[in-house]
Structure formats: structure tokens, C-alpha cells
Amino acid sequence: MTIALNPSKITGDYFRNRDYAVTAAEVANELRHTVQERDAIAGSPSPEVRCLRAAGLLPLVVPKAYGGTGASWSEAMDIVKALAKTDSSAAQLYGYHLLLSVVPHLIGTAEQTVRYYRDTAQHNHFWANAINTRDLRLTLEADGDGFRASGVKTFCTGAVVADRMICAATQPGNPLPVMFVLPSDRPGLTYNHDWDTLGQRRTASGSFTFESVRVEPAELLGPPPNLESAFPTGLGIGGMLVQSAIFQGIAEGALAAAQAYTRTQARPWETAAVETAAEDPYLLRRYGELWAQLQGAIALTQG
Structure with missing residues (x-):
């Protein structure tokens, strides 16, 4: 379906x-x-x-x-x-x-x-990832004039429909993850269809298996022009920025949906002595508390 x-x-x-x-x-x-x-x-x-x-x-x-x-x-x-x-x-x-x-x-x-x-x-390329640096099962090893990536990587949000995916792998003798760019149709890449999280099922954030996937030297990212700059640290900061925007939007949407339900479908409590649920003083207090908390979150993300 x-x-x-x-x-x-x-x-x-x-x-x-x-x-x-x-x-x-x-x-x-x-x-x-x-x-x-x-x-x-x-x-x-x-x-x-x-x-x-x-x-x-x-x-x-x-x-x-x-x-x-x-x-x-x-x-x-x-x-x-x-x-x-x-x-x-x-x-x-x-x-x-x-x-x-x-x-x-x-x-x-x-x-x-x-x-x-x-x-x-x-x-109009769509980008996704197989980064998850806490999952160390994806390795990158030299192979002739290039490299081969083998293993599994979890939390690959959107990679199954990506034009380009950024991957992170471990490399022998290198304490830092190596990051590289691949087209998602590169031979040896397989999405495992193992993601089932309520409300997030359409992110396709399951795992990918890499079976001796060819990686060209030019596809390895870096080094950046200025190794001493703080600019490369923007990846982690940007991730928190994106998550904050997602969570704020979800909260705003949830509050709006709840308000619409209360105004159009909810019935007042029988002892509330009001004609509609939207007039219930207890509900109004709870909505006021939720609204105030949301405004605080909005102020933080816009600061």
C-alpha cells in the first residue's frame, strides 16, 4: 500500500x-x-x-x-x-x-x-547520512589506489532515498573517524529496512550494510583549509540546532492540535458548571502552563 x-x-x-x-x-x-x-x-x-x-x-x-x-x-x-x-x-x-x-x-x-x-x-541533490560515530562497525581500508568500506552503520536517516550520503568509518591507525561522500547507488550498499519508530517511521532511519563498497580518494572529506579554525566544529552544533527546530515544531503542532480538539470535540466535565470544555477553568490553567513553557522554549531557540 x-x-x-x-x-x-x-x-x-x-x-x-x-x-x-x-x-x-x-x-x-x-x-x-x-x-x-x-x-x-x-x-x-x-x-x-x-x-x-x-x-x-x-x-x-x-x-x-x-x-x-x-x-x-x-x-x-x-x-x-x-x-x-x-x-x-x-x-x-x-x-x-x-x-x-x-x-x-x-x-x-x-x-x-x-x-x-x-x-x-x-x-537538486538530497543529502542523507551514515555517520553515527558511536557505531564503530563500519571500517575503511586501503585497496589499490582507493579504499573499501565494509560493515554496518545504524541511524542512517534518509539515506535510502538520498542522492548523496555522508558516511563515517574507522580506519586502522587513525583515532578519528574518517568521513566521505558516496552516491547512494554505489554497488555494495544495502538498506536493511529495520526502522519502526512511531511518528518517525518515514525518516527511514534504519541501518545500512556496506559490502566492500568502493570509495575513491577524492570522496574522502578534508582536510579543511584551516585546521586550527573552529569552523569544522559547526557540524555538532548544527545537529543540535536542527534537533531544537524539530522539537519546537512538534511541540507547537501538538499544542495547536490539542486546542482544536478541545474547542470542537471535547465535552466539559459534568461538575465544571460550564457549557463547553474550552471554558473549563482546570483545562484553561493547564493550557496556560503548556503555553508558557512553549514560549520559553521558543525564546531559547530564537535567542
Whole structure:
């Protein structure tokens, strides 16, 4: 069973006016109608990625100099939040894509920065990962004039539908993980379809098996131009930024859904002496507490 999405409803015309709020609203509205059904059946999130691509969202943070949209990270996170209000899986796929699309800039060479930014802008590449540096089962060993990656990597969010995936592997004699970029159709890559987490099933965050996957020397990321710079540490910081945007959007969406239910379907407690549930003083107090906590979280993410 498949649930169809209709990317043709998303024109991307509003990008000419840099109206990212309209962009996010149109994509979120298209996702809204089938979010529960899609999560229930799980499967590959190809339709969600097609919607993001149709909206012109994939090169959002690619600098204009390389053909991208050149949006700020604040604008980008607003879109992640908007998606998370209706579809947390799509928000996670997109948030990680944004972060991963700039990783060659963070830790790669100057040549890799130019190459991958231009590829993303010109070909609307969707990025995903097989990083999870706590899982050490993926190894990279020399093989002639290149390398071979073998093993398993968990939490590979979106990699099954990616155009490019960033991987991290251990290497003999190297205490640090080695990171490299692969096309997801490289022979030897197998998605194991072993992800089943409620509300996040459409992120396809299961494991990948690498069976002697060829890695070219030019696909290894780095070293960056300035090894002493703090710039490469932005990967970890960016991950926390993306997660914060996702969680805030989920919280806002949940509160809005609860309010709609209370106003339209909930019945007042029989001893509350009010006509509607929305007038119940106990419910109003609880909603007030939740609203205040959410405002605090919003202030922190916007600070």
C-alpha cells in the first residue's frame, strides 16, 4: 500500500520573492493530509523528498555564488519548524539534509566545497547520512589506489532515498573517524529496512550494510583549509540546532492540535458548571502552563 503526495501542487513561485514562510506552509499543507497514514505504513520517504524538491527547498542554504538560494540558517530553521508542526518525519529528513549539504564546506577541502555546493544546486541533490560515530562497525581500508568500506552503520536517516550520503568509518591507525561522500547507488550498499519508530517511521532511519563498497580518494572529506579554525566544529552544533527546530515544531503542532480538539470535540466535565470544555477553568490553567513553557522554549531557540 502506498499513500500518494502531489508535488505538482507546490509550484515554488514564491521563491522569487524569498517568501520562505509561504514555501513552508504549502509543503506542510500537502503533507498534513496523509501524515498518519504514511507513518502507519512506513516505507521509503521518496514522495516526501519529491515534495521538498518540487518546492525548490533542497539548495536553500547553498550560497548564491554556487547557484543556491542563499537563505540564512534562521530562515532555514523556520521551515524545519513549520514542517515539524504537521509531519515530524519530513522535518527530520529536511533538517538533516540542510546540515549535511554544508558538511563538505565545514570539514572538506576548498575544492570539495565548490564541487558539492554546485552539484546540490544544479541537480537538486538530497543529502542523507551514515555517520553515527558511536557505531564503530563500519571500517575503511586501503585497496589499490582507493579504499573499501565494509560493515554496518545504524541511524542512517534518509539515506535510502538520498542522492548523496555522508558516511563515517574507522580506519586502522587513525583515532578519528574518517568521513566521505558516496552516491547512494554505489554497488555494495544495502538498506536493511529495520526502522519502526512511531511518528518517525518515514525518516527511514534504519541501518545500512556496506559490502566492500568502493570509495575513491577524492570522496574522502578534508582536510579543511584551516585546521586550527573552529569552523569544522559547526557540524555538532548544527545537529543540535536542527534537533531544537524539530522539537519546537512538534511541540507547537501538538499544542495547536490539542486546542482544536478541545474547542470542537471535547465535552466539559459534568461538575465544571460550564457549557463547553474550552471554558473549563482546570483545562484553561493547564493550557496556560503548556503555553508558557512553549514560549520559553521558543525564546531559547530564537535567542
